[in-house]
Amino acid sequence: MKNANPLWKFFCSVKLTVVLLLSLAFTSIIGTVIPQNESPDAYLHAYGAFRYQLLSTLGILDMYHSWWFQGLLLLLTINIVVCSIERLSGSWKLIFTRDPKVRPERFANRSDARTLTDKRNAEELVKVYEPIVARRYGYCKVTRSSEGAVIYGEKGRLSRLGVYIVHLSVILLLIGGLAGSFFGFEGYVNIAEGEATDTIRIRNTGQIHRLDFQIRCDDFSLTLYETGAPKEYRSALTLLEGGQVVKQKDIIVNDPLRYRGINIFQSSYGKLPPEKMPRTETPALGPAEAYTLNFTSRASGMSYTLTAKVGVPVDIPEGLGKFVLMAFEPDAAFRGMDVGAALKGILTPAAGEPVEVLLPLKFANFDKMRGGDVIVSVANQAQEKFTPQQSTEERYYTGLQVTRDPGVWMVYTGFILMIAGCFVTFYLSHQQVCIVIEQLRKNSRVTFAGTTNRNKLAMKNTVEKIFTAMTES
Amino acid sequence: MPMSSSQLLSISTFVFALASFFYIAALIFKTPRLTLPARWAVVAAVAITTGGILLRWVESYQMGIGHAPLSNLYESLVFFAWTAGLIYLFVEFKYKNALIGAFVTPIAFLAMAYASMSPNISDHIQPLVPALKSNWLIAHVAACFFGYAAFAVAFGMSIMYLIKARHPDKDKGITGHIPKLDMLDELTHRMVLFGFLFLTVGIITGAVWANSAWGSYWSWDPKETWSLITWFVYATLLHARLMRGWEGKQIAYLSILGFSAVLFTYFGVNLLPGLHSYGKV
Ligand code: HEM
Numbered sequence: 001m002k003n004a005n006p007l008w009k010f011f012c013s014v015k016l017t018v019v020l021l022l023s024l025a026f027t028s029i030i031g032t033v034i035p036q037n038e039s040p041d042a043y044l045h046a047y048g049a050f051r052y053q054l055l056s057t058l059g060i061l062d063m064y065h066s067w068w069f070q071g072l073l074l075l076l077t078i079n080i081v082v083c084s085i086e087r088l089s090g091s092w093k094l095i096f097t098r099d100p101k102v103r104p105e106r107f108a109n110r111s112d113a114r115t116l117t118d119k120r121n122a123e124e125l126v127k128v129y130e131p132i133v134a135r136r137y138g139y140c141k142v143t144r145s146s147e148g149a150v151i152y153g154e155k156g157r158l159s160r161l162g163v164y165i166v167h168l169s170v171i172l173l174l175i176g177g178l179a180g181s182f183f184g185f186e187g188y189v190n191i192a193e194g195e196a197t198d199t200i201r202i203r204n205t206g207q208i209h210r211l212d213f214q215i216r217c218d219d220f221s222l223t224l225y226e227t228g229a230p231k232e233y234r235s236a237l238t239l240l241e242g243g244q245v246v247k248q249k250d251i252i253v254n255d256p257l258r259y260r261g262i263n264i265f266q267s268s269y270g271k272l273p274p275e276k277m278p279r280t281e282t283p284a285l286g287p288a289e290a291y292t293l294n295f296t297s298r299a300s301g302m303s304y305t306l307t308a309k310v311g312v313p314v315d316i317p318e319g320l321g322k323f324v325l326m327a328f329e330p331d332a333a334f335r336g337m338d339v340g341a342a343l344k345g346i347l348t349p350a351a352g353e354p355v356e357v358l359l360p361l362k363f364a365n366f367d368k369m370r371g372g373d374v375i376v377s378v379a380n381q382a383q384e385k386f387t388p389q390q391s392t393e394e395r396y397y398t399g400l401q402v403t404r405d406p407g408v409w410m411v412y413t414g415f416i417l418m419i420a421g422c423f424v425t426f427y428l429s430h431q432q433v434c435i436v437i438e439q440l441r442k443n444s445r446v447t448f449a450g451t452t453n454r455n456k457l458a459m460k461n462t463v464e465k466i467f468t469a470m471t472e473s
Numbered sequence: 474m475p476m477s478s479s480q481l482l483s484i485s486t487f488v489f490a491l492a493s494f495f496y497i498a499a500l501i502f503k504t505p506r507l508t509l510p511a512r513w514a515v516v517a518a519v520a521i522t523t524g525g526i527l528l529r530w531v532e533s534y535q536m537g538i539g540h541a542p543l544s545n546l547y548e549s550l551v552f553f554a555w556t557a558g559l560i561y562l563f564v565e566f567k568y569k570n571a572l573i574g575a576f577v578t579p580i581a582f583l584a585m586a587y588a589s590m591s592p593n594i595s596d597h598i599q600p601l602v603p604a605l606k607s608n609w610l611i612a613h614v615a616a617c618f619f620g621y622a623a624f625a626v627a628f629g630m631s632i633m634y635l636i637k638a639r640h641p642d643k644d645k646g647i648t649g650h651i652p653k654l655d656m657l658d659e660l661t662h663r664m665v666l667f668g669f670l671f672l673t674v675g676i677i678t679g680a681v682w683a684n685s686a687w688g689s690y691w692s693w694d695p696k697e698t699w700s701l702i703t704w705f706v707y708a709t710l711l712h713a714r715l716m717r718g719w720e721g722k723q724i725a726y727l728s729i730l731g732f733s734a735v736l737f738t739y740f741g742v743n744l745l746p747g748l749h750s751y752g753k754v
Contacts, residue, residue, distance in 0.1 A: 017712045025705035025734075032695040032742070064693045177691070186689060225538065225600045232603055253603035254686045265688040266603075351592050403688035411690060415677045422673055426666040457659055 011082035020076045027072070031063045037204065077174055080167045088164055095160050102143065102152040107434035112460075113449035114467045122148040122439040125446065128473045129435050132466060137433065148439040152432070159428035160453065165421030169414040176410030184405040185209060191217040192272055192397040196240060200402045211262065211402070214240040220269055220396040228369055230335060233266050235398040261404055268399030271338060291325065291343060292379040293359075298372070305379055308345075320374045321349040323357075334358055339366075349373060429454045433466065446470070478529035479589075479596045482551055485521035486589050488514055489554065489582035496575035503649075508571035512562075515578060519558040522585075526555060529598065538600040543614040547596045550588035552615070554581040556622035560664075564626065568660065570652045576629035609682035617675030617700070621735050623668030624707070628732035630661045631725035638722055658721055661728055662714065669707050676700050699738040706731040 010016065034055065035042075043052045043061065059066025094100075107113065118125060126142055126149050134140040137153030187200035187209055196216035200209050218236040225231050232252055239247040239259055249257045256265040289309060295316050296303045304317045308325045316323055325345045332342035339360040348354040349372065359378050360366050367376045433450035448467055452459040495511030498504070529542040542548045561577045589596065637651045651657070679697070684690040691697065710727040713719040 014712050014716050018709050018716065021705045021709040021712065025702045025709070028698050028702050028705070031693060032698050036693065227600065229600055230603060231600065254607040254682075256685065256688065263688050265686070267687065401688045405689070408684070408690070412681075415680070419670075419674055419677065422670050426670055 008082060008086075011079050012086050014083070016079055017076075017083070020072060020079060024072055024076070027063070027069060030060060034060055034063075036064070037062055073174060077171060080170055084164055084167050091160060095157055100139070100141075100152075100154065100157075102141065102150060102434065104150045104152075104434055104436045107432075107449040107451070108436045108447045110449045110451070112463075113447050114463070115445065115447050116471060117440075117443050117445050119443050122437045122444055125149075125437050125444055126151060129437075129446075129470060132469050132473065133433060133435065136462070136466070137431070148437040148444065150437070151435040153434075154430070154432040156428050156430045159424050160430050162421050162424030162426075162428065165417050166425060167421075169416075169418035169421055172410050172414035172417065176407035176414060179407030179410060180405040181407075184403065184407065186401070186403045186405075188267065188399065188401050189215070190268075190270070190397045190399050191215060193217055193220050193395050196238075212241070213246065213259070215264065215400065215402075216240060217398050220398045222269065222396070224335070228335060233269055233398075235266055235269075235400070237264065237400075261406065263403050263405075265401040265403070266398065267401040270397055270399065271333075272395045272397055288328070293323075293325075294377045294379050295320070295323070296375040296377070298375065316374055319350055321347060323347050323376065332358060332360060334360070339363065343378060345376070347372070347374070347376065429459075431459060431462070433463070435470070476528075478525045478532055481521060481525035481528060482585070482596075483589050485518050485525055486582065486585040488518035488521060489558070489578060489585050492518055492574070493579040493582045496572070496578055500572055500575040505571070508574070511574055511578075512565065512571060515558055515562060515574065518581075519555060519562065522551065522555040522558065526551060533598045536598060538598070540601050540606075541611045542598075543611055543618075544601055544605055545595070545599060547588050549614060549618060550584045553618045553622055553625075554584040554588075556619050557581040557584070557625050560622055560626050560667075564660065564664075568652075568656070570656075572651060573626075573630060573633065573660075576633050577626050580625045580629060607682050607685065609678050609685060613675055613678040613682050616671050616678055620668045620671035620673075620675050621739065623664050623671060624728075624732050624735050627661045627664035627668060627728050630657050630664065631728040631732075633657055634661065634725040635722065638725075654721065658724065661724065665707060665710055665728060665731075669704075669711065672700070672704055672707065676704060696738065696742045699734065699742050703731060703734040703738050706734050 038061070040052070043055070047055065055061055059068065063069055120128075122144070126144070129151055130140065130142055133151050133153040136155075138155045139157075140151070140153045143150045143152070186203045188203060189197060189200040191197055194217070196214045198211045198214045200211065201207070202209050216238045218238055220236075221232075221234050223231040223234075234250055234252050236250050237248070237257055238245055239257075247257070247259050251257050251264065251266050253266050256263050258264075290307050292305060293308050293314075294303055294305055297318050297320060300318060302318070306314050306316075308314050308323065310325050310327065313322045313324045323345055325343060327344050328341070329344060330341050332339050332344070339358070340362050342358055342360040345357045345359065346354050347357045355370070355372065357367060357370065357376055359376060361378055364377050429452045431450065431452045433448070436447045438445045438447075448463075448470065450459055450463045450466070492511050492514035495507045495514060499507035499511060526542050529548070530539075533539045533542065543552055557577065558581050561574060561581070564573060564577075565571055633651050634654065634657045637654055637657065641654055643649055652660075676697075679700070680690040683692065683697075706727065710724060710731060713727060714724060
């Protein structure tokens with residue numbers, strides 16, 4: 001190492017890399033175990049005041065943005081930069097030379113060098129051997145001297161750049177990420193059908209941000225599968241600047257709208273509150289202490305009628321598990337659809353996870369849809385059939401995610417470079433072979449060896465093949 | 474009645490079991506002859522699984538909810554087993570050592586058995602929710618599972634390495650039949666390189682997908698973070714090999730640590746909260 005500065009040396013070491021990468025791996029675990037960026041109330045409730053204080057001081061509640069986690073990333077960045085400069089300056093000449101310097105003794109002295117003697121003289125042998133090398137190696141050079149000749153071949157020299165491309169890509173990702181968090185934003189806005197707005201709210205801080213154009217939601221539509229699971233959310237959007245339409249597009253999840261560096265994504269939706277939307281009243285039972293429920297076993301077809309008090313578990317016959325009634329809700333929603341008054345409960349089957357069960361009073365067959373081993377329903381209720389596709393006129397609002405990330409092109413460049421760099425590094429190699437021919441008095445002595453910077457096993461085979469070709473010619 | 478994809482995949486579970494049984498018997502009773510039926514069993518299992526996956530794809534179109542069979546835990550486990558089997562066959566063909574199979578086919582078998590038999594995993598074909606309708610998602614899942622399967626094969630070889638390393642020169646008994654240490658080390662390394670490349674592609678396609686669905690390519694949700702942890706562990710392994718004194722055993726331990734991280738990314742994360750609900754049962 002020409003530069004003796006101890007700090008430089010410290011940052012050159014691969015040992016430091018190993019330590020940093022392992023530290024990053026282990027500390028990253030913390031943030032997956034302790035929920036991040038929750039409200040202080042939630043933390044106080046879960047951990048108590050003292051531990052909340054402690055975790056908050058250590059930055060663990062937003063650990064991926066804490067000074068010490070970012071510090072580890074910074075150390076890694078310096079490590080990569082210093083190490084790459086050091087190594088690249090060492091191998092620059094080797095990689096970019098037009099006329100590589102050949103040191104035959106480096107090959108001839110290798111322990112795996114092969115030798116043979118041949119009656120022909122050096123010049124005749126060069127004529128035979130040169131095509132063998134030239135066929136396999138893009139670069140092939142013959143040097144003649146009074147003692148004999150040297151045939152040198154190499155290929156894949158540029159593949160040595162692969163690692164630097166990988167390391168450069170890591171740096172691009174880090175810078176791109178930083179640029180995004182400093183100069184970008186991530187916000188959201190809810191827009192009712194038919195309305196327009198130019199203000200959004202920034203995600204973590206809750207600040208208001210004004211766009212220089214308006215977003216209008218012309219229509220929102222929701223399609224469901226037969227099972228009631230959502231199939232597609234679609235918002236017809238129009239962008240307006242000074243009253244002029246500048247862009248129109250239907251967006252769905254995975255197909256956002258992009259305009260002047262700002263991206264608009266479909267992220268949620270909802271129904272407008274009742275005062276904005278006239279609704280037919282459904283006659284509903286009020287909340288009560290206890291309800292009469294029917295439990296139907298799918299296996300036996302038997303139906304059992306039991307009385308359930310709110311909060312008290314009941315055992316379902318046939319060993320089908322337990323059911324706890326949780327609450328009465330006057331205005332329940334199922335996957336965003338209004339289902340009217342309903343009971344909520346938790347069913348714990350004999351085997352498997354507890355599931356939340358919704359029992360709309362209007363629809364007796366509702367729980368059949370869930371496909372469980374036991375079907376729960378409320379006894380003595382109106383027997384209306386549940387149809388997932390609702391026909392009544394309803395007004396929705398669309399929930400949009402609005403983001404700007406000026407670092408994203410750098411990150412994507414980093415992605416491409418990283419994949420390309422890894423491929424080059426792992427699957428291409430710099431191979432060199434050298435045949436040294438010494439002209440003796442009556443015959444010639446030939447030494448042959450090859451080296452590579454990776455995949456030595458494959459190189460061994462290549463050397464074997466070339467040597468066989470040499471002996472047979 | 475025509476056979477359903479679930480039935481076909483149950484059969485391939487059984488054939489994977491048969492292959493594991495032959496390989497392990499060959500290893501324990503030192504009867505190399507048994508590796509021949511074992512190899513054909515793996516070929517058959519991979520072929521049947523291929524059929525099962527394709528049939529499932531067709532079935533989903535017949536149901537009117539057509540999508541590539543890579544959308545839930547059941548389908549990803551089957552894909553994992555299929556890839557592990559395929560990679561193993563390649564290794565056996567290229568390096569001509571059948572006993573590696575004793576350490577790899579059981580992993581594929583366990584994945585299939587877990588997928589078909591666990592009461593918590595549904596083998597129903599489910600419609601895709603809007604967020605999962607993306608070609609990036611297919612690339613993402615396929616690349617990740619190629620990577621995971623390569624890491625599984627590396628894991629199997631690392632276990633062999635540690636067994637062999639206790640008596641490297643013994644040429645009798647089980648250890649005598651295991652390939653040489655430097656070959657195992659080289660093979661582990663090759664597998665890790667392959668896995669690292671695919672995990673990298675997997676994480677990147679996942680980030681691109683997230684960016685097209687939610688507008689941010691990285692949000693530190695637990696599943697993302699755990700795949701990054703896995704990536705860090707294998708990056709550590711690659712760099713540790715460049716340091717003097719780190720080879721063989723230490724690399725084998727790191728490869729085992731890396732595969733533990735893979736398993737946690739795959740199963741453990743479902744115990745934590747997050748966006749990747751398609752992995753949940
Ligand atoms: C997340 C960060 C990093 C990633 C993804 C990464 C990736 C890689 C990869 C894929 C290789 C090729 C491995 C192989 O040949 O088997 C490599 C090699 C290397 N890395 Fe890194 N690396 C990172 C950080 C660093 C850092 C901080 C250093 C600083 C010392 C470093 C130093 C090296 C060296 C010296 C090599 C060997 C180059 C050679 O073979 O000539 N890496 N790196």
